[in-house]
Structures are given as structure tokens and as C-alpha cells.
Amino acid sequence: MPPGSLIHIGETCSVKPKITVLDYDETQSYEKEIETIAECRPFKDQKTVTWINIDCIHDIQILEQLGNVFALHPLTLEDILNTDQRPKMEDFGEYIYIVLKTFSTSDDQPDEIASEQISIILGSGFVISFREKETDLFKPIKERIKAGKGRLRKSGADYLVYALMDVVVDNYFGILEKLGEKIDLTEEFLVKNPSTETLNAIQHLKREMLFLRKSVWPLRETISGLERVESPLIHKSTGIFLRDIYDHTIQVIDTVETYRDMLSGMLDIYLSSISNRLNEVMKVLTIIATIFMPLTFIAGVYGMNFKYMPELEWHWGYFMVWALMIIISVLMLFYFKKRKWL
DSSP states (O other): OOTTOOOOBSOOOSSOOEEEEEEEOSSOEEEEEESSGGGGGGGTTOSSEEEEEEEOOOOHHHHHHHHHHHTOOHHHHHHHHBTTOOSEEEEOSSOEEEEEEEEEEOSSOTTOEEEEEEEEEEOSSEEEEEESSOOSTTHHHHHHHHHTOSSTTTSOHHHHHHHHHHHHHHHHHHHHHHHHHHHHHHHHHHHHOOOHHHHHHHHHHHHHHHHHHHHHHHHHHHHHHHHHOOOTTSOHHHHHHHHHHHHHHHHHHHHHHHHHHHHHHHHHHHHHHHHHHHHHHHHHHHHHHHHHHHHHHHHHHTTSOOSOOGGGGOTTHHHHHHHHHHHHHHHHHHHHHHTTOO
16 A cells, blocks of 8 residues: 555454543643643643643544644555654654653563554654553553652753653663573572573563563664654653663663573573483483393303304303303492493
8 A cells, every 4th residue: 555554563452442631831831631632722832831641542533633734644644554663763843753662561471471553753842642441551650740740840841851761761661670580590490400490581582572572672762862863842851861771771672682592501501401401311211222132142142042052051040140240230330330320
């Protein structure tokens, strides 16, 4: 289809989209849940900061109406609906479009990491955020705005974008902490009893770390681009805070790489453990076979059906053969013990 075609790609919500408007300045804040995009027009050209948040973005008509009200490029709307985007930043002059990825775990599937795309549009005096589903990720920011504490109420829309990105990046640390606990637990199982289940757990963790890496590495370029962009929408005072997010992103990347190295080392430990276990089994079997080789030879010699064999007619022959076999076995065991093969 031609560029700019609006088709939703991703998981469709079972509920209707929720549109929330939060308008504030240094003295007051006002929040309202609206039904139609037309209700956003009165907030467009005001001197306050307007934050429009849309949860569940599967409704194409809402996106089209929003694009008409705020003059959004069709390619921007297409990227919002396509939830398979990588983190990026695009400067369209009148607004800046940002794509982020956030991760979460559910109580039903604690071992699975769910990904969600968050799109943010920074304009002159307004911020529009798009999420695939309704979560409490941005709830602390709303509470800070309503409480009137900190810099949010005193700063512009660019600082609000920083706050949203900061929440997303800080959420990575919680996910990494859970993954770190899983890695430590898997390492304990690996040391005690390496098994096929342990190998599957290591492979699952490696896939999750690769999944995180694909989302975190582009985020570094996104934040760096916001620092360098020459746009009146981002003030110099906000650049310091963007550098702080950049440092946090580097820390997340270092943690991800450390975990990946640990998992690679755990995989090597698993293979070495399996190899050592196989060697121990082969050593035991080899020792048993070595002990029985002379015994088999003696039994084979006296199992030959020749008529004239010196020891066949001897009264104590049977018992002497048994004694010889036992003595040979004991001597071989003593020799193996002395050489520390046992």
C-alpha cells in the first residue's frame, strides 16, 4: 500500500480507546476524560501545557481526526498505528515524534516479558502520548502535576516529554532486576544439577536479553538525537535532564551486556558439566571393563574343552582360580587408587 496508509498492526484492545486531557500551568491543573477529538481543539492554542494521552490506539478514525486537528504528517500516524517500530526520533519542524518501548510482566505469565510501544508527539505547548493499552506507567507523573510539586508545573512541554521518557527508562531497571534474580536462580540450579530444564531456562533468558537489547540500543541514539536537535521545541535547560536519561540508558545497556555475558558463561558451564559427567561415567565403565579383562581371560582359558589340561583334574583348582581372580581384582583396584584414577 502507499506510504501513509493507516492500518493498525499489533494487538487490538477489547475496550474502546480512552482519551484523557491534562491541562496545566504553574498555578492550576485541569484533567478531563473526553469522548471525541473535537474536544481537544480548545486546548490547542492556549498558553498552558496540554497533555493528551490516548490508550488503545486501534481506532483509525480517532487517529485521523487527531492528525487533522494538530496537523500531523500521515507517516507519523502510520508509525503510531504500526506497533512494531524501533525506538527513534523524527523532527518534523512543527513537532517532534518519538517512539519508545516499554516492558512489563504479568501475574499470569511471570516468566514472559510483554512489550508495548509508546509514541510521543512534542509540539508547541502540547504533548500527545499514545499507548497500546491502559496501564499505570504514567500515573506518578499525573500525580506530580496535580500536586504541583517539582519542576513539572513550572516547565514547558519539553520537560513533560523528559518526564515521560524518564519513567520509561526507569521501568527498565525493574525488569532487569527481575531478570537478574532469574539468572542467579538458574545459576544455582546449574551448579547443583545441570539438566535439560536448566538449558531451556538459559536459552529462554538469552532470548529475553536479546529482545531487550534490540529495544535499548536504539534508545541511546534517540536520546542523543534529542540532545543535538536544533529545535525551538526543546529548551537548553531541558538538555541537562536529557543527558541524565542518556546516562541511565548507558547503564541499562551495560547491565544487559553483562547479563548476556553471564548467560553465555552459564551455557559454557552447562556444556562443561555435561562433558565432565560423561567423562566420569566413561571412567567408571573403563575401570570396570579393565578389571574384568584379565578375569575374562582366565575364565576363557579354563573354559576350553581340551581333554588334557593340567589343572582340570586338580582337587583345589576351582577354588584357586577364584582366589587368583579376587587377588588380581584387588591389586588392580589398589593400583587405580594409588594413581588417583578412583
